[in-house]
Amino acid sequence: MAEKKYALVLGAGGFIGGHLAVKLKKEGFWVRGVDLKHHEFRGLEVDDFVIGDLRNAEVVNNVIDRNFDEVYQLAADMGGAGYIFTGEHDADVMHNSASINLNVAKRGVEAKIKKLFYSSSACMYPAYNQLDPSRPDLSEESAYPAAPDSEYGWEKLFSERMYLSYNRNYGLNMRIARFHNIFGPYGTWKGGKEKAPAAICRKVALAPENGEIEIWGDGRQTRSFLYIDECLEGIRRLMDCDTFAGPVNIGSDEMVTINQLVEYVMQIAAKKLTVRHIEGPLGVRGRNSDNRLIKEKLGWAPSQSLYKGLEKTFKWIREKIDLNE
Ligand code: NAD
Numbered sequence: 001m002a003e004k005k006y007a008l009v010l011g012a013g014g015f016i017g018g019h020l021a022v023k024l025k026k027e028g029f030w031v032r033g034v035d036l037k038h039h040e041f042r043g044l045e046v047d048d049f050v051i052g053d054l055r056n057a058e059v060v061n062n063v064i065d066r067n068f069d070e071v072y073q074l075a076a077d078m079g080g081a082g083y084i085f086t087g088e089h090d091a092d093v094m095h096n097s098a099s100i101n102l103n104v105a106k107r108g109v110e111a112k113i114k115k116l117f118y119s120s121s122a123c124m125y126p127a128y129n130q131l132d133p134s135r136p137d138l139s140e141e142s143a144y145p146a147a148p149d150s151e152y153g154w155e156k157l158f159s160e161r162m163y164l165s166y167n168r169n170y171g172l173n174m175r176i177a178r179f180h181n182i183f184g185p186y187g188t189w190k191g192g193k194e195k196a197p198a199a200i201c202r203k204v205a206l207a208p209e210n211g212e213i214e215i216w217g218d219g220r221q222t223r224s225f226l227y228i229d230e231c232l233e234g235i236r237r238l239m240d241c242d243t244f245a246g247p248v249n250i251g252s253d254e255m256v257t258i259n260q261l262v263e264y265v266m267q268i269a270a271k272k273l274t275v276r277h278i279e280g281p282l283g284v285r286g287r288n289s290d291n292r293l294i295k296e297k298l299g300w301a302p303s304q305s306l307y308k309g310l311e312k313t314f315k316w317i318r319e320k321i322d323l324n325e
Helices: 015-026 057-063 090-110 151-170 196-206 228-240 258-269 292-298 306-322
Strands: 006-010 030-035 048-051 070-073 116-121 174-179 212-216 248-250 274-278
Touching (some): 015 070, 090 116, 090 151, 196 212
Parallel strands (some): 006 070
């Protein structure tokens, strides 16, 4: 019988971490999850779940109590544009996420963990390459000269470099991915930290027939959105690859405008609504995942249509609303 493998998921009470912890458990891993809170939307059937603050080095030392086969570092102070781009949370975002990452890198070496996955973000790419909504450049090597448009992005860049330094100096076996707008069921859909797909699903679901919804900006900014299942697939493939460590984009290259995204959700909901464009925090004009490197190195890239993922996400949010949750 194959030996039991031990996995640790930091941020398991969150959207991606929760999905990942469940997947690893299904794959046969012994799984410990750690988070500030329990998962908001589901019970997680893992072997151990620790409520703890990873900014505290002692907590990190306690949860990384063995030479884990795989550690996934997904914990971060994070949210959608309404959280990241207003500037109101900059100090917390930088301090909280950097503290977690500093603690994890140091302890990871001490505990001789075998592999560490770090979730970076497309937000670390320079703003100057994302001004043209039709032709953004987000190839991995375009990261420098660095000029992210948010402190959230700067922290991600710092932590990527910090982990890579630990790799060079102390042999910490890293894998780094830059996620591009991940969405799906069991994610934040209201309250201010939700991102565009969930926010739009909620607004459309709540709007009365022939009613109106508000969208931030002119709706002509472009983005791509990756359904959670394919994100998990990319993470696991990168983790299993012994010849390439990243950083690599994990995202969809199906670029749409926010207006198209709204159209899709209205189609799914079978509602025709008036869209009112209002001022709001926006981020860059254009963003899309460049998937050339992931294809080259892992022989794989996400391929599911955005529409399909939106159908599943809308259904889940619709149910939450119907249940008054
Ligand atoms: P999320 O906010 O749902 O999950 C992050 C989790 O980290 C939360 O449950 C939070 O409670 C936990 N956390 C925060 N501070 C903590 C602390 N001090 N101690 C313990 N736990 C703490 O976010 P997510 O969407 O699941 O994102 C996971 C990771 O992927 C994050 O690092 C995020 O920056 C990165 N990422 C996500 C996206 C996306 O589109 N969702 C895009 C790019 C990068």
